[in-house]
C-alpha cells in the first residue's frame with residue numbers, strides 16, 4: 001500500500017480504519033447488514049471512509065471524536081508526535097476491551113513510528129486479529 005493511502009486509512013490515534021468493519025462493509029453485503037443493525041453506530045454514514053476523511057466524526061462517536069479534535073489542536077498527524085504523548089485518552093482500559101480496539105492504539109502508534117506507515121498498514125489487520133482472536137502465550141504474545 002502506498003504511504004498516502006496508508007495515511008488516509010490510519011486515524012491519528014493509531015486505529016487502522018482500513019480494518020474497521022464500518023469501513024470494510026463497503027465490499028461486503030452481509031457485513032453491511034450486520035453493521036446497519038448496530039443501534040450505537042451512526043448507520044446513516046455507512047460505509048465509513050475513515051477517520052481522516054470524516055474529520056473525526058467516527059460512526060461510533062457522538063459528534064466529533066475528542067482525540068481527533070485534540071490532535072488537530074496540537075497540530076500533529078499522529079499522537080506520538082505530541083509532547084503530551086501518551087496521554088489519558090490513550091490509556092488502556094479493560095472496559096469494552098473484548099469488542100473495541102482501543103487497547104491496541106499505543107502498539108499501533110509504536111509500529112507507525114518505528115516501522116513506517118506503509119509497513120504498519122500491511123500488518124495492521126493481523127495486529128487486530130491477534131488482539132481479538134489470538135491465544136495469549138505469556139512471553140510470546142498472542143498466537144494465531
Ligand code: SF4
Nearest residue numbers: 017020048051058059
Ligand atoms: S472513523 Fe471510526 S467508524 Fe470510521 S473507519 Fe475509522 S474507526 Fe471505523
Ligand code: SF4
Nearest residue numbers: 070071079082085087
Ligand atoms: S494530548 Fe493525547 S490525544 Fe491529544 S494529541 Fe496529544 S497524545 Fe494525542
